[in-house]
Amino acid sequence: MKINLTEILLETGSSLEFNKDLYLKDFVWQNENVSFKGPLAISGSIQNLGHVLSLKGSVRSTLILTCRLCLEDYEYELKLDFEARLKKDSNQDDPDYFTYTGYEIDLTDIMMEYIILELPSTRQCSDKCRGLCSSCGINKNIHTCDCINHIGEDTEPELDERFKALKDYLSAQNKEV
Numbered sequence: 606m607k608i609n610l611t612e613i614l615l616e617t618g619s620s621l622e623f624n625k626d627l628y629l630k631d632f633v634w635q636n637e638n639v640s641f642k643g644p645l646a647i648s649g650s651i652q653n654l655g656h657v658l659s660l661k662g663s664v665r666s667t668l669i670l671t672c673r674l675c676l677e678d679y680e681y682e683l684k685l686d687f688e689a690r691l692k693k694d695s696n697q698d699d700p701d702y703f704t705y706t707g708y709e710i711d712l713t714d715i716m717m718e719y720i721i722l723e724l725p726s727t728r729q730c731s732d733k734c735r736g737l738c739s740s741c742g743i744n745k746n747i748h749t750c751d752c753i754n755h756i757g758e759d760t761e762p763e764l765d766e767r768f769k770a771l772k773d774y775l776s777a778q779n780k781e782v
């Protein structure tokens with residue numbers, strides 16, 4: 606989505622406001638599909654500060670993410686505020702600035718950067734997600750299975766190696782007695 610800057614570039618201090626729906630393409634992030642349920646509702650303003658432009662705004666959208674535990678898709682409400690500086694045709698790779706060329710800026714790339722930063726690092730459909738059974742692969746949120754052995758294994762705390770050696774030793778002693 607491009608915004609025409611012609612008017613504000615003429616005069617330092619001038620600004621423009623925008624309020625738009627931005628349609629972004631689905632993408633792959635950390636080997637998982639990320640898709641948009643609808644458009645990104647984006648609103649904000651751009652001000653000409655002389656040598657740079659100041660871009661401020663907020664974004665709302667609903668993303669479809671994949672739960673890492675049960676592998677089902679779930680909805681994630683994205684809501685973020687952003688504040689960025691823009692420089693014209695900067696050929697230096699300055700991480701503090703986005704660039705624009707000519708008389709317009711393309712918000713798509715800028716928004717993609719903010720969205721990626723905002724994605725939750727542990728994508729999980731709910732705190733209570735029970736995931737897939739490690740034995741039969743069934744989705745434990747929907748079905749139950751009889752793989753009881755594995756539930757026991759999962760909940761047993763890991764033992765310190767030395768303690769485990771002691772436990773093995775004691776059980777060996779018991780057998781001999």
Ligand SMILES: [Zn+2]
Nearest residue numbers: 672675730734
């Ligand atoms: Zn899940």
Ligand SMILES: [Zn+2]
Nearest residue numbers: 738741750752
């Ligand atoms: Zn199972």
